[in-house]
Amino acid sequence: MTEEALFRKLEAEEKNDEFIAVESQTFLQAAWKNFKSNKRALVGGIVLIVIVLLAIFGPMVAPYSYDEQNMALRNASPSADHWFGTDKMGRDIFVRILYGARISLLVGLVAAVVNLIIGTLYGGIAGYAGGKVDMVMMRIVDIIYSIPSMLYIVLIMLMFGASVGSIVLGISISCWIDMARIVRQEVKSLKEQEFTMAAFVLGASSKRILVKHLLLNAMGQIIVTVTLMVPQAIFTEAWLSFLGVGISAPQASWGTLAQDARSLIQVYPMQTVYPMLAICITIFAFNFVGEGLEKALDPKRKR
Amino acid sequence: MNNEAKTNVKPLLEVKNLTKYFPAKGGKEVHAVDGVSFTIEKGETLGIVGESGCGKSSMGRTILKVHEPTGGRIIFDGEDITDFNHRKMMPYRKRMQMIFQDPYASLNPRFTVGDIIEEPMIIHKMGTPKERKAIVQDLIETVGLKPDHIRRYPFEFSGGQRQRIGIARTLALKPEFIVCDEPISALDVSIQAQVINLLEKLQRERGFSYLFIAHDLEMVYHISHKIGVMYLGNMVEFGTSDDVYKRPLHPYTRALISAAPVADPKQAKEKKRIILQGEVPSPLDPPPGCPFSGRCPYATEKCKIKKPDTYEYDGRKVACYIYAPENVKQYSDAGKTPEEAVFLK
Numbered sequence: 140m141t142e143e144a145l146f147r148k149l150e151a152e153e154k155n156d157e158f159i160a161v162e163s164q165t166f167l168q169a170a171w172k173n174f175k176s177n178k179r180a181l182v183g184g185i186v187l188i189v190i191v192l193l194a195i196f197g198p199m200v201a202p203y204s205y206d207e208q209n210m211a212l213r214n215a216s217p218s219a220d221h222w223f224g225t226d227k228m229g230r231d232i233f234v235r236i237l238y239g240a241r242i243s244l245l246v247g248l249v250a251a252v253v254n255l256i257i258g259t260l261y262g263g264i265a266g267y268a269g270g271k272v273d274m275v276m277m278r279i280v281d282i283i284y285s286i287p288s289m290l291y292i293v294l295i296m297l298m299f300g301a302s303v304g305s306i307v308l309g310i311s312i313s314c315w316i317d318m319a320r321i322v323r324q325e326v327k328s329l330k331e332q333e334f335t336m337a338a339f340v341l342g343a344s345s346k347r348i349l350v351k352h353l354l355l356n357a358m359g360q361i362i363v364t365v366t367l368m369v370p371q372a373i374f375t376e377a378w379l380s381f382l383g384v385g386i387s388a389p390q391a392s393w394g395t396l397a398q399d400a401r402s403l404i405q406v407y408p409m410q411t412v413y414p415m416l417a418i419c420i421t422i423f424a425f426n427f428v429g430e431g432l433e434k435a436l437d438p439k440r441k442r
Numbered sequence: 443m444n445n446e447a448k449t450n451v452k453p454l455l456e457v458k459n460l461t462k463y464f465p466a467k468g469g470k471e472v473h474a475v476d477g478v479s480f481t482i483e484k485g486e487t488l489g490i491v492g493e494s495g496c497g498k499s500s501m502g503r504t505i506l507k508v509h510e511p512t513g514g515r516i517i518f519d520g521e522d523i524t525d526f527n528h529r530k531m532m533p534y535r536k537r538m539q540m541i542f543q544d545p546y547a548s549l550n551p552r553f554t555v556g557d558i559i560e561e562p563m564i565i566h567k568m569g570t571p572k573e574r575k576a577i578v579q580d581l582i583e584t585v586g587l588k589p590d591h592i593r594r595y596p597f598e599f600s601g602g603q604r605q606r607i608g609i610a611r612t613l614a615l616k617p618e619f620i621v622c623d624e625p626i627s628a629l630d631v632s633i634q635a636q637v638i639n640l641l642e643k644l645q646r647e648r649g650f651s652y653l654f655i656a657h658d659l660e661m662v663y664h665i666s667h668k669i670g671v672m673y674l675g676n677m678v679e680f681g682t683s684d685d686v687y688k689r690p691l692h693p694y695t696r697a698l699i700s701a702a703p704v705a706d707p708k709q710a711k712e713k714k715r716i717i718l719q720g721e722v723p724s725p726l727d728p729p730p731g732c733p734f735s736g737r738c739p740y741a742t743e744k745c746k747i748k749k750p751d752t753y754e755y756d757g758r759k760v761a762c763y764i765y766a767p768e769n770v771k772q773y774s775d776a777g778k779t780p781e782e783a784v785f786l787k
Contacts, residue, residue: 333548337608340506341562341615342535344528355552 170359173435180431186424194240203231205238206389214407223413227403232410235391236417242392243373243421246307250372251365253311258318259354259361265319266326267349277323280316288313288375293384301387306379310372318364325357359436366429370422377418393418452520453481454651455505455619460514462497462504466726473725474500476675476733477514479752482619482668485645487652489666489683491659491698493722497675498655499543502621505653506540507531518619536566539617543624545604549596555582555607556592562614581610585640602633609640621653626661638665659702663687671695674733675725681758691760691781694734732762740764740784755780 174180198205209229217224223232265276292309299305329335330353338348354361379385380394387395393414400410460478463471474497482488490498504511507523516524523534542548549558559578563569569577579589585606596604605625612620622641626634642665644650656662662669662683669686671679671694679692690696697716704710720737723729729736735745745763755765763769764780773783 333542333544334550336503336508337540337542337548337611338550338561339508340535340540341611342528342532342565343561344565347565352550356550358552 170432170435174431177431177434179427180435183424183427183431186420187428190240190421190424191244193237194244197237198234198241201231201234201237203234205235205391206230214403214410217409224407224409226399226410230389232396232413235396236393236413238391239393239396239414239417240421242303242386242390243376243418245303246310246376247369247373247425249307249311250314251369254315254318254365254368255361258315258364259322261315262319262322262324263326263349263354263357266323267330267345267353269327269330273323277320280319283313284316289379289384292379296384301385303386303390306376306385309379310375314368314372314375318361318368321360321364322354322357325360326353329353329356359432362436363429363433366425366432370425370429373425374418374422454484454486454519455482455653456515456517457481457505458515458517460501460504460516461512462500462509463512464500464509470726473675473728475504476728478670478672478675478677479514480668480670480677480680482651482653484618484651485649486668487645487654487666489662489669490653490655490672491657491662491669492672493657493698495722495725496672497725498657498672499623500675501672502540502623502653502655506538506621532566536615537617538619538621539612539615540621540623541605541608541612541625544628545601545608546596546628548608549604549611551596554593554595555587555599558596558607559610559614562611566615577614578610581613584613585610586636600633601629602636605629605633605637606640609637609644613644616648617650619651619653621655623655624657625654627656627658634661641665659687659699671698674722674728676733676761677752677759678734678761679758680752680760685756685758689781691755691758691765692734692762693738693740693764693785696785 174184207230209225211229212221212225213227213229215221215225215229221231221233223236226232226235261276261280265273268276288309291312292306295305295309299308326349335348335352338352343352376385376392377394377397380392381398382394383398385394386392396414397411397418400407400414404411458479460475462475463473466472476497478497478501480488490501492498500509503509505516507516507526511524514524515522518534518538521534523531526534553561556575556578559581560574563574563577568574578592582589582592587603587606587610591599591603596607599607625641626637629637638661641652645652652665654662654665666683668681669679669683670677671686671692673694679686679690679695681691686695687699690699697718700714700716704713716739718737719739723733723736729746731744731746731748732738732741732750735741738745742763750761750763750766752759752761753765753767755770764784770780773780776783
């Protein structure tokens with residue numbers, strides 16, 4: 140073959156034909172793709188969505204309210220009318236569990252918001268400021284952490300009465316501590332990176348550096364921590380209610396439901412199993428989603 | 443040029459006796475920068491060379507007030523900015539910028555290229571969003587990237603491309619003075635030339651002044667008008683790049699230049715290398731005398747006790763007793779230059 144047949148000059152439009160690059164994806168697009176490929180996380184996510192929808196709309200369409208008693212039908216077995224049967228007062232267990240889901244999810248939501256706002260900002264400021272400010276802020280955190288949360292939850296209950304508001308307040312006081320510590324650590328290491336110095340030299344304010352450069356880069360870690368903190372808060376509420384320091388009858392939380400059914404556990408064990416199952420499924424779902432997010436948002440996977 | 447005219451021309455940047463100590467464990471201090479003085483004129487490049495840990499980068503960062511200076515003065519365009527706070531620095535931030543060493547760490551990984559280049563203009567409230575977008579487009583092309591790169595993320599680019607993004611970000615503010623903190627040491631040799639050519643082109647077109655920090659002597663000689671040699675936080679020699687590179691005066695500069703590799707093997711064989719003994723002293727506990735006295739083959743007792751001043755000799759500044767006026771006179775009385783008298787003995 141002649142040289143001419145082997146080699147020929149490329150036409151102008153052909154020159155870019157071999158341009159190789161990964162498809163441009165935003166950070167969230169890439170994370171979502173990653174998350175979708177994780178079956179466990181996806182199932183967890185779907186279960187969570189179902190739980191949320193049931194908690195919001197279930198009680199609206201249910202024929203009974205959570206405290207509607209039917210003395211003629213006590214401790215009934217599951218039936219078409221009462222899917223999970225009734226309790227010792229003749230109240231529909233399924234409807235009560237739906238109401239319990241509302242309380243649990245409310246507690247979880249508040250915990251998430253507190254974590255995101257207080258935990259993130261507190262940890263972010265401590266980590267960014269460093270030095271004495273950091274020292275003082277972290278010692279305050281240590282003090283809050285060293286007092287058993289049970290103590291102030293009981294105190295709050297005594298002051299404001301046993302209500303959903305009191306227990307949410309009690310849990311909010313301490314649930315952001317872990318988040319603050321994690322964010323502080325993350326910010327401290329990000330602060331040493333050159334892009335933070337670049338932003339400083341460009342004249343960026345501390346607020347801009349903290350929010351746009353440090354916290355934005357810690358976002359993956361923050362989202363993961365939130366999804367792992369929410370089930371913890373839900374569990375705390377259930378556990379406190381079970382012990383009798385939380386929400387009290389006739390209001391229905393999963394903890395109180397389990398507590399109510401406990402006296403009849405030998406006769407009607409299923410009455411205890413339903414609320415416990417609800418707690419388990421919810422917490423598992425949150426943990427699966429958290430795990431999935433942790434993998435999907437890990438920046439090391441992409442570089 | 444007569445003396446009067448000389449004093450009327452203000453240097454763009456004047457650094458006087460700049461000192462930066464970092465606190466260390468046990469109440470000690472790291473003497474990162476220990477009394478450095480120099481000037482940079484408009485449109486000029488000052489190359490700073492020295493081995494790792496000699497305080498080059500700390501000096502560059504202190505000039506831009508990333509670190510608060512411990513002592514000395516920083517005078518930019520006639521204004522003493524040493525004690526300026528964040529608010530007062532803002533107009534100067536626009537004029538004094540920095541290009542970073544590590545193109546992988548100096549760009550926020552969560553920002554698109556467009557966001558990165560636009561950010562300085564947002565910070566300084568320059569233009570409307572539409573105008574800013576146009577400037578970003580323009581800058582992207584100035585540094586040799588493609589317009590469709592704007593929506594991409596830094597991790598999709600190579601080191602050289604990222605360094606260009608960093609340069610575009612700096613250009614967005616239209617600065618006059620840029621600290622280049624080893625901007626090419628993290629890049630491949632072929633890419634180094636591209637980035638250097640870009641920096642030189644920008645200097646020609648826009649009259650930038652550079653403080654070019656590097657440890658590659660050849661490169662610094664190639665790009666700089668003046669060279670400053672640093673050792674253990676001190677500027678030991680400062681002069682025009684031809685003078686310093688072709689006729690080094692300070693014993694440390696001589697050793698440094700003799701250690702630079704030569705491309706031609708024949709020349710390399712003939713070349714005499716000065717091998718230094720010992721190690722760089724710790725900046726935690728610098729020697730009381732000349733910082734180089736412990737390793738200097740020509741050191742005398744005096745060198746080990748008292749730190750030499752910076753002497754003017756042959757149009758440049760050298761911090762070595764060999765060039766002290768009384769010694770120079772003594773040598774010239776014997777009919778020799780100090781170099782002949784000391785180094786060729």
